[in-house]
Amino acid sequence: MSSLRAKIQDVFNEPACEQNRGKDAKARKKGCSKPLTPGAAAGGCAFDGAKIVLQPITDVAHLIHAPLACEGNSWDNRGAASSGPTLWRTSFTTDLTELDVVMGQGERKLFKAIREIKEAYWPPAIFVYPTCVTALIGDDIEAVCKRAAEKFGLPVVPVNAPGFVGSKNLGNKLAGEALLDHVIGTVEPDDAGPYDINILGEFNLSGEFWLVKPLLDRLGIRVRACIPGDARYLDIASAHRARAAMMVCSTALINLARKMEQRWDIPFFEGSFYGITDTSEALRQISQLLVKKGADPEILGRTEALIADEEAIAWTKLAAYRPRLEGKRVLLNTGGVKSWSVVHALMEIGIEIVGTSVKKSTVEDKERIKHILKDDNHMFEQMAARELYAMLSEQKADIMLSGGRTQFIALKAKTPWLDINQERQHPYAGYDGMVELVRQIDRAIHNPIWCQVREPAPWDCQPAVREELPRTKSETATLHAVQEFASTMADDFGEF
Structure with missing residues (x-):
């Protein structure tokens, strides 16, 4: 837990955040998020935030070391899409019970679960998430993951973000720290080039990044790693060889972007792919960063030509609306x-x-x-x-x-x-x-x-009062006869 506390304080002291730099030392230790109410998730706990960031890595097995309800509440909470592997859609949990807690069987059960996943699915990596229960009882997740990695010959990554440590946003950042500590930089690619970039904080919701990637492909720009949307483990492991990065959601992974710039000299900027102007500006900034890192300046001209063509098409379509x-x-x-x-x-x-x-x-x-x-x-x-x-x-x-x-x-x-x-x-x-x-x-x-x-319901409308027409002599006689008959019947039944 001491290492987790140190990691949390490091995340709170984020020098790339202008708001954080403006605080004094005492205020900085409290972080950016509002304090949680005990027993409440407050819109998402740290475990939930970590799972959101990492689950879209599509070929990885995500194992939740916790009681069943923790996985049930967090599974499939984002509409991210995959162009290939579907392993991330399978839910894995150790399903810890009260007896396991009392008898101290948590670590043994976790090791067994890792072995079963490896033998059944052979994933390139397994991510292990502790939650409040397993963190409080003291299960040594990192030791189990290290032993399992040595035993089974595949990366087993501890994602140390139990729910009680903070909010969902803190969990986002702790997930980025797990990637930095255990994944990024562990694989050296043999095809690194001057036009490789990373996209950080893009979740590929409803497959929307697939509308952007073809634009980059036309410019000859390769997405080395999109973290986490439609990602593969090996792509993220080799992400340190990208030349530039675009950060889509700064509140989630700004620590990841900053530390990758410090360690591997990957400059980044924050941009958006929403809207015509912002999409064009994002493409320009990507090209400019690549040129600063050694790419051929001719890409700037090709980028402007692409922007002009795409904007003309988009504005023509929007004119009708x-x-x-x-x-x-x-x-x-x-x-x-x-x-x-x-x-x-x-x-x-x-x-x-x-x-x-x-x-x-x-x-x-x-x-x-x-x-x-x-x-x-x-x-x-x-x-x-x-x-x-x-x-x-x-x-x-x-x-x-x-x-x-x-x-x-x-x-x-x-x-x-x-x-x-x-x-x-x-x-x-x-x-x-x-x-x-x-x-x-x-x-x-x-x-x-x-x-x-928005119209009044029929039963709320008062019916119009119809003016009664005068009766004929025959109608009046018939009405009197009916009334006399009804009166006679009432007298007869009244005797009973």
Whole structure:
């Protein structure tokens, strides 16, 4: 546990973070995340964060050393996609029970599980995750992993991020530390070239990185390792031979980017593939970094030519949507890199941003939003459900973009909603992804169902009172006869 404490303090003292550098020594030790409530995951514990970062490595076996519920709650929590191996879709756990804890069988059970996975699947590596229970009872995960690696002849990587040590964001960074300590730099590639790059913090949600990679391929740029989206173990192990790196989500893996620059001289920048302008700027910066590292400067001209062609195609496609969406108001309830990158992307086609959440955004993210929106009146740290509902029910926004947890607020307010978080079903990165995002927004806003659900229900409408017409003589006589018969029957049955 002493090594884990040292690792956590090292992660908290992140010199590449401008917000962290502005703190005093005491405040820096507390880290960036809010303290957790005992017994609550607070949106994701450290174990959950580590699993999020590493599970998309598709050919690795991910073994959870814990009671069954830990794996059940964390499995498949991101919609990452794989172009090949499917081993990451298989759930492995030691299923620790109370008897195992009492009898001290945890380490033996872990070693046995590693052997069974190796014999059944022969993966290139096994990642082992302890959780709160196994960390508290003192199982020596690192010793077991080291012994298993020697015995079975394959890498067994301890990912020391038990849930109680902190938030999901801390777990993201601890996962990066595990890659640095045990994976990156362990394999020397025989095909390293001047156009190799790493992409950090890209999860390939709904396969959206596959919309960006063809652009890099056309420029002759090879993605040495995309960490973690659609990654392979050997690619990550040889990632130290890349010439440059792009960081997509700084709050997750900034420590990984900084330390790779320090150890292997891999310069990095933070960029976004959301929106036409940001995608073009990301391609430019990648090319410029490669040139600084020795690549042929002619790649700069080819990059500009590619950008001109792709932008022309994208703007032509978007022209059909502009008259339908210009002036529409969007409420963005997300965070992190999407809090500014998606804002910029939507404003490019004339959509108005009435608010954007900055709950998981860094200081740099917030500064970008201020620059894009020209003020900070549209930023909110956290908005309660009732406030979201009031804003939407008063029709202050035409659509809300958020994650699945707030979709029912929008639906209750009879407002269109689009999923833009990790559970989304459509890819939104790159030029084609921007067109897809606008198309989905257009379909949601102009869906005819909203006109129907906003109308009063039939049972809420008062029926019109019909004016009674005068009766004829025969109708009056018939009515009197019926009334007399009913009165007679009531008298007869009354005797009983």
